[in-house]
Amino acid sequence: MEIRSTTDEDFDVFVDTLYAAFGSFPETPVEGGGLWWSALETDRCLLARTADGRPVGTAATHSFELTLPGETLVPAPGVTAVGVLPSHRRQGVLNAMMRHHLAELRDGAEFLSVLLCSEATIYGRFGYGPATYTGQLTVERHRAALALPRARGAAEARTVGSVEVLRRAECGEILEEVYDRYRRAQPGALSRPHRWWALRAGQPPISPAPRYVAVHRDADGVPDGYASYLIDSGTLTVDETITTDDAVFTALARFVLEHDLVSRVVFKHVPPEHPLRWQLADFRAGQVSGQMDWLWVRILDVPAALTARGWFTDGELVLDVADPFLGEHGRYLLTVRDGKADCVPTDRKADLSLDIRDLGSIYLGGTAPSTLVRAGHIQAHHPGAATLADTLFRTERSPHCLHWF
Numbered sequence: 001m002e003i004r005s006t007t008d009e010d011f012d013v014f015v016d017t018l019y020a021a022f023g024s025f026p027e028t029p030v031e032g033g034g035l036w037w038s039a040l041e042t043d044r045c046l047l048a049r050t051a052d053g054r055p056v057g058t059a060a061t062h063s064f065e066l067t068l069p070g071e072t073l074v075p076a077p078g079v080t081a082v083g084v085l086p087s088h089r090r091q092g093v094l095n096a097m098m099r100h101h102l103a104e105l106r107d108g109a110e111f112l113s114v115l116l117c118s119e120a121t122i123y124g125r126f127g128y129g130p131a132t133y134t135g136q137l138t139v140e141r142h143r144a145a146l147a148l149p150r151a152r153g154a155a156e157a158r159t160v161g162s163v164e165v166l167r168r169a170e171c172g173e174i175l176e177e178v179y180d181r182y183r184r185a186q187p188g189a190l191s192r193p194h195r196w197w198a199l200r201a202g203q204p205p206i207s208p209a210p211r212y213v214a215v216h217r218d219a220d221g222v223p224d225g226y227a228s229y230l231i232d233s234g235t236l237t238v239d240e241t242i243t244t245d246d247a248v249f250t251a252l253a254r255f256v257l258e259h260d261l262v263s264r265v266v267f268k269h270v271p272p273e274h275p276l277r278w279q280l281a282d283f284r285a286g287q288v289s290g291q292m293d294w295l296w297v298r299i300l301d302v303p304a305a306l307t308a309r310g311w312f313t314d315g316e317l318v319l320d321v322a323d324p325f326l327g328e329h330g331r332y333l334l335t336v337r338d339g340k341a342d343c344v345p346t347d348r349k350a351d352l353s354l355d356i357r358d359l360g361s362i363y364l365g366g367t368a369p370s371t372l373v374r375a376g377h378i379q380a381h382h383p384g385a386a387t388l389a390d391t392l393f394r395t396e397r398s399p400h401c402l403h404w405f
């Protein structure tokens with residue numbers, strides 16, 4: 001089998017093969033997201049061909065930036081468009097493409113790779129672990145009153161800005177600018193390169209699908225948040241609510257919850273532990289559903305990855321990390337002082353033994369190491385090791401990603 005990057009000449013072969021792998025047709029318009037593949041970078045698309053030249057597999061990489069805890073931005077190659085023709089499955093085509101992808105990243109000194117899974121059973125074997133989670137919150141509007149904040153001073157901190165409703169097509173650059181400020185501050189968030197917005201590639205509100213957008217502006221009229229939404233049969237569905245400011249989030253939530261002629265509001269992409277549920281005066285007015293994994297992380301260089309993120313508690317931890325897919329194994333001393341980590345190979349006794357996929361899961365602070373100890377995936381070598389790891393890896397704001405690719 002031959003695996004190589006596409007060029008402008010065989011990009012249409014790539015698209016045809018990809019669609020055939022998913023059992024659909026490129027010529028059939030898809031609501032809103034029909035142009036998603038137009039944002040692919042031609043030189044980062046792979047075609048796998050059999051010895052007689054037949055295209056049988058595809059995979060592509062987006063050049064994203066990922067925000068790590070501590071608001072550090074790092075390059076994050078995002079794997080997408082993975083498909084193998086039904087006639088050639090379970091013969092090792094994906095395996096070969098993943099080896100090719102990870103080797104290319106290592107050559108380019110990249111230290112991680114990310115993806116979203118079509119099925120959660122596929123990518124663990126290649127060293128990816130679920131690192132951020134999402135869900136949706138459905139609120140019955142007649143029970144949706146927001147509670148008065150109890151913390152001293154919190155009520156006064158309420159935003160003094162304004163909300164204006166625009167059609168998606170009238171928003172110009174506002175969404176791109178507000179999203180970019182948001183993703184730089186939100187651990188787990190990915191950049192949406194300008195080409196996505198320019199090509200209207202992906203899901204609403206990037207795509208041209210009709211949407212109303214509630215744009216929040218601060219006291220000086222500068223946009224500092226938005227909520228993109230659609231109303232259908234009495235249900236108002238919010239695609240995404242984007243802001244760096246909790247008070248602006250509350251103002252936008254209040255805005256959609258007070259919408260007339262709506263019986264329920266569905267907030268998509270609400271991460272676990274989001275404060276919105278706690279802001280409802282009636283805790284049971286909000287029902288969580290569709291909780292699932294979102295961004296998966298694959299670490300390729302343990303010291304580079306652990307020293308890149310920010311840390312919030314001082315401490316020391318010895319991690320014994322196995323990487324069965326790449327046939328590697330290493331033991332590392334992680335030392336955190338004043339928000340920065342040092343990570344070096346060591347012979348010291350390990351506190352925890354774990355698989356590289358589990359390191360991917362705990363890396364952004366969205367999965368507690370103790371949860372994976374209790375699940376039987378991480379081995380804690382002494383009492384207190386899991387608590388120590390929980391304390392070190394924890395972040396103030398849980399990681400969240402809502403970009404679909």
Ligand SMILES: CC(=O)SCCNC(=O)CCNC(=O)[C@H](O)C(C)(C)COP(=O)(O)OP(=O)(O)OC[C@H]1O[C@@H](n2cnc3c(N)ncnc32)[C@H](O)[C@@H]1OP(=O)(O)O
Nearest residue numbers: 079080081082083084089090091092093094095115118121
């Ligand atoms: C990031 C993304 O793009 S997600 C989109 C993924 N694509 C799809 O879901 C499209 C439909 N599915 C397909 O095209 C194919 O079935 C693929 C791409 C998922 C798998 O391709 P294949 O070439 O069949 O995989 P390959 O033969 O290399 O299998 C590698 C291993 O993964 C396992 N595997 C492959 N697909 C699956 C699956 N859907 N569920 C569970 N295990 C799987 C195989 O059993 C094999 O396991 P082993 O190493 O223990 O023997």
